[in-house]
Amino acid sequence: MAKAVKKKSNPGFSKYIKWFWILFVSGVSIVALIFLSASWGLFGELPPYEYLENPQTNLASQIISSDGDLLGKFYLDDNRTDVKYEDLPENLVNALVATEDARFQDHSGIDFRGTVRAFFFLGTRGGASTISQQLARQLFVGVRSRSKLDALKQKVKEWVLAIRLERSYTKEEIISMYFNIYDFGNNADGIRSAARIYFGKEPKDLKIEESAMLVGMFKNSSLFNPLRREEMVKTRRNVVLAQMAKYDYITEQEKDSLQALKMDINYNPENHREGLATYFRMYLQRFMKNWIDKNPKPALPGERDKWNIYLDGLKIYTTIDSKMQANAEEAVYEHMANLQAEFFNQNTPDKNPTTPFLDLTPEETDRIMERAMKNSDRWREMKAAGKSEEDIRNSFTKKTEMTVFDWKSDTREKDTIMTPLDSIRYYKTFLRAGMMSMEPQTGHVKAWVGGINYKHFQYDNVIQGTRQVGSTFKPFVYAAAIDQLRLSPCDKLPDTEYWIEAGKHGNMEAWGPRNSNYKFTGEEMTLKYALANSVNTITAQLIDKVGPKSVVTIAKNLGISGDIPEVPSIALGTLDANVYDMVGAYGAFANQGVYVKPVMVTRIEDKNGTVLYEYVPETKDVLGKDVSYAMIDLMKGVTQSGSGARLRHSGAKNNTVYKEIITGYPYEFTNPIAGKTGTTQNNSDGWFMGMVPNLVTGVWVGGEERSIHFDNVLYGQGASMALPIWGLYMKKNYANEDLGISKEDFEEPENMSIITDCAKFEEDKPQDTDIENDLDDLDF
Incomplete structure (x- = not known):
């Protein structure tokens, strides 16, 4: 039997196998060691597990409209x-x-x-x-x-x-x-x-x-x-x-x-100076700062104890309707571009050497420019940098490249070369505007336009700016008279020269206003007609009967802030107020006499949805339902036969001046509208307050300085400067039925105690009643 041959091992192959495993195990060990070293922090500190489970990233706060759209964000570096x-x-x-x-x-x-x-x-x-x-x-x-x-x-x-x-x-x-x-x-x-x-x-x-x-x-x-x-x-x-x-x-x-x-x-x-509702977003920034100061953040040790709107990802729910806001901005831009073109046409250096200022001496113009120069960012920054006044002044006279606002450009900007001082004058040539729209029953502000372009004009003419209100103040006088004297829109007073003696109501001198046309008809006219046509003599008689203090009390209760002097001249709107206050006040007329403070923020949530703030309405009963409805009836007359009647027709076919301003604005509204125009001295301010049952809107237009204005009432009156914005805005709103803007009449309260049907009033009224004598017999 043959003996088995023993197979010899291959020492060379075994060596390769050995080295393979040595290298493999070493490689795995090295990789494992590298990973362990990294996890131990030898390659640099690693974040703790708690941070991995909740990594901290900066989140922008969101500004959310009432219809669920994103209006904008607050952020620093991380949007x-x-x-x-x-x-x-x-x-x-x-x-x-x-x-x-x-x-x-x-x-x-x-x-x-x-x-x-x-x-x-x-x-x-x-x-x-x-x-x-x-x-x-x-x-x-x-x-x-x-x-x-x-x-x-x-x-x-x-x-x-x-x-x-x-x-x-x-x-x-x-x-x-x-x-x-x-x-x-x-x-x-x-x-x-x-x-x-x-x-x-x-x-x-x-x-x-x-x-x-x-x-x-x-x-x-x-x-x-x-x-x-x-x-x-x-x-x-x-x-x-x-x-x-x-x-x-x-x-x-x-x-x-x-x-x-x-x-x-x-x-x-998406930035802070562009996009929708820029002026409102900047107001909201101030609102949030105030809220944060009063509401500390529940924080863990080592965390911030204050909320940060730029980092904490808050959700701010607002009352602004994105579609109505867009309509408002479009209306402002469309009208102001047309109005500005005519203003430029009337205020060229050839026609007016002090343009854009009117009625000023060169010395007065220089004072305005000096004040503007010292209030500029350039002056403040150079002064903070330690520059001498001489160097600062010299810098204002050196030409430099800059980008400025321009209505004619699609981008609303143009590149040019001018001195900083010339740019100050250039910007003063532009008329400004402010507009706010509110739901009177809730106080919810639906649209807010503080100016014509936030990037170049950052002053907010809705809430920062106060200007003379003119005849838009007269409804407060009429409301006091109807409330206290139980007058009717159908009662009559004579349009005759009327003087209030010195000292009677605290006025230092005798006061007697003239009408805008400098004429007195001598005829008796209803209060409805007098308000519709802004007859000053009638308003003077009313404030004389009720006294300025009663009017001031009503105005204050309706939310008009600031100082209102208790003198007869306030009847014609000599006081200053802002659009925000005026819209809130007029809202009470449309809300059956209940003032609801305008609200812009309804809720604030943190990034996880926890509610941090919810709005509680602030209301006040100011006028009776019958008085507020009587006021609505009075102001409906403004748009039926008074200064706001152009809202009812399709344009000015036979009025060249009107056509130049209002080209392309055929309103043709047929629904009930209550409103009031306002024009101040020298046409410096144009106002229109317009109301339908579920929307109150106020518009102001004017120059940055009161000396910047049209030189005639045809262009400078509120019906030409401000009313067209309201008309354009409402046409756009009515074109979108989903917005639900009312075309119905205002609701008349039950058991109405004040007659508003003047035809019926004449039938029922005793023929031997002398209204003027009845008023004079009252003891105030």
């Missing part, structure tokens, strides 16, 4: 609003995964296959960073260092943090965090800002090609900027679409058709 995963469109998520991390669902933070590939091919066939790693870099690591050693340390930290993130969050949460954290440039922090700024829509509404463009920007948003490098961005977008086709998220046919599409950028910048 960021988080979006939940369920609000991201599927095509956006698919584009991200296909382009950045095809095996995202299969790994736990590190794609080892991609890492090995990147190592052997030195990154020429794609990188190895997963979405989780990129998120870790964005949240905790920062910009990649140029030092290779430091960059390697950062990479290891990203690996460790990516694994921790995968343990702390679901895949969906990581996707949403990634989209929310990224800076897309042009103040587009996070996907919601990016979708709104580049396409004017919410993320859920993004089309496939739009999603592909935004995902393409993850490569480098500064380089792939669609506003500066459109073709480069389009090429990058098409790469993303190709990746989506490669991984079967779209078909080849869809890819080809989408790649052929042009870029369709709809740029909507």
